[in-house]
Amino acid sequence: xxxxxxxxxxxxxxxxxxxxxxxxxxxxxxxxxxxxxxxxxxxxxxxxxxxxxxxxxxxxxxxxxxxxxxxxxxxxxxxxxxxxxxxxxxxxxxxxxxxxxxxxxxxxxxx
Amino acid sequence: xxxxxxxxxxxxxxxxxxxxxxxxxxxxxxxxxxxxxxxxxxxxxxxxxxxxxxxxxxxxxxxxxxxxxxxxxxxxxxxxxxxxxxxxxxxxxxxxxxxxxxxxxxxxxxxxxxxx
Numbered sequence: 001x002x003x004x005x006x007x008x009x010x011x012x013x014x015x016x017x018x019x020x021x022x023x024x025x026x027x028x029x030x031x032x033x034x035x036x037x038x039x040x041x042x043x044x045x046x047x048x049x050x051x052x053x054x055x056x057x058x059x060x061x062x063x064x065x066x067x068x069x070x071x072x073x074x075x076x077x078x079x080x081x082x083x084x085x086x087x088x089x090x091x092x093x094x095x096x097x098x099x100x101x102x103x104x105x106x107x108x109x110x111x
Numbered sequence: 112x113x114x115x116x117x118x119x120x121x122x123x124x125x126x127x128x129x130x131x132x133x134x135x136x137x138x139x140x141x142x143x144x145x146x147x148x149x150x151x152x153x154x155x156x157x158x159x160x161x162x163x164x165x166x167x168x169x170x171x172x173x174x175x176x177x178x179x180x181x182x183x184x185x186x187x188x189x190x191x192x193x194x195x196x197x198x199x200x201x202x203x204x205x206x207x208x209x210x211x212x213x214x215x216x217x218x219x220x221x222x223x224x225x226x227x
Contacts, residue, residue, distance in 0.1 A: 004154070032213070043115055043218035044204070089155070093213040101147075101155040 002027045006090045006102035013080055013109050021075040021105050023064075023090035031092040033057075033066055033073040034099070038087045047075075047088070085109045113139045115207045117219035124195055125227055132190045132222045134205030140185035141207035145216065146178075149202040161188055162211075195226040 007022040025031065032051045036044040048057030053068035062077045073090060090102040114137040124130050134144055143162050147155040159175075161167035161182035169175045177199075179191040188207075192199050206218040 008152075034213070036218075038218075041220060043220045044206075045218070046214075046216075049214070096212050096214075098145075098157055098160070099155075099213050099216070100157075103152060103154045 002029075002031070002092060002094055002100045004090050004092055004100055004102035006088075006105050008103075008105070010106035010108050013107070015082055015109055015111050016079045017109075019075070019077040019080045019084075019107070021088055021090075021107070023073045023075065023102060025071050025073065025090075025092050027071075027092055027094055029094040031094045032096070033064070034091040034093070035062070035064055035073070035075050036089040036091060036101075038089065038104075040086070044089060080107070080109045082109045082111050113137075113207075113209075113217040115141075115205065115217045115219040117203075117205055117222050119222060120220065121223045121225075123225045123227065126196050127194055130192045130195055130224060132192075132203055132205075132224070134188045134190070134207065134219050136186045136207040136217070139207075139209050139217075141188075141209060142185065143208045143211040144182055144188040145206045145208075146180060146188075146190050147204040147206070149204060149221075155204060158190075192224065195224070197226045200224055200226045 034049045035047040037047045038044045048059040050057040050066035056065045087104045089104045091099045118133045146158045159167045159169045167180040182188040204221040206216045208216045
């Protein structure tokens with residue numbers, strides 16, 4: 001079946017630190033990959049996506065590269081800010097209609 | 112971006128009662144709405160997909176008589192948890208899409224249900 005595994009949190013970093021949140025997947029087809037972010041009290045928002053191998057999604061300083069050989073889509077940011085504190089979800093879609101999510105990783109950034 | 116609201120944000124009810132959760136697309140018409148459930152420290156699990164004016168499609172293992180979904184208009188879908196029990200306590204999240212595709216799916220903030 002299709003599934004997503006992401007690193008457990010919470011991840012606590014100081015402002016301007018480098019961020020990596022690991023995400024690996026298993027899929028029966030050729031999935032599109034997504035990162036969603038949920039700020040406190042708000043709904044999930046699409047952060048970035050990639051639809052084929054070696055594609056790099058990027059937005060707001062965050063990046064993730066679709067690695068088919070390692071079935072991974074790790075999220076990175078070079079310098080985090082307090083405002084990046086949120087829950088981050090990795091997800092995949094095989095059919096373009098349904099999303100399969102990871103468990104989410106809480107990020108806390110301290111000033 | 113598009114806005115999706117949920118009401119209520121939190122609800123506490125007694126075992127055996129029914130609870131209705133509303134999901135509204137505020138600034139667009141949603142032909143498709145999705146209902147998810149999230150347990151603590153676990154993934155969002157898709158429960159069902161509903162298209163306006165037709166019956167919802169439930170995922171395997173989700174009891175359709177337990178979780179009633181109505182998508183009566185292009186801006187409103189409701190999830191009713193019937194005869195709720197403590198094991199139904201969870202975080203319920205809806206999303207809405209104008210096209211039905213994942214690229215255009217916008218999420219509500221979620222509803223925390225606690226059944227005593």
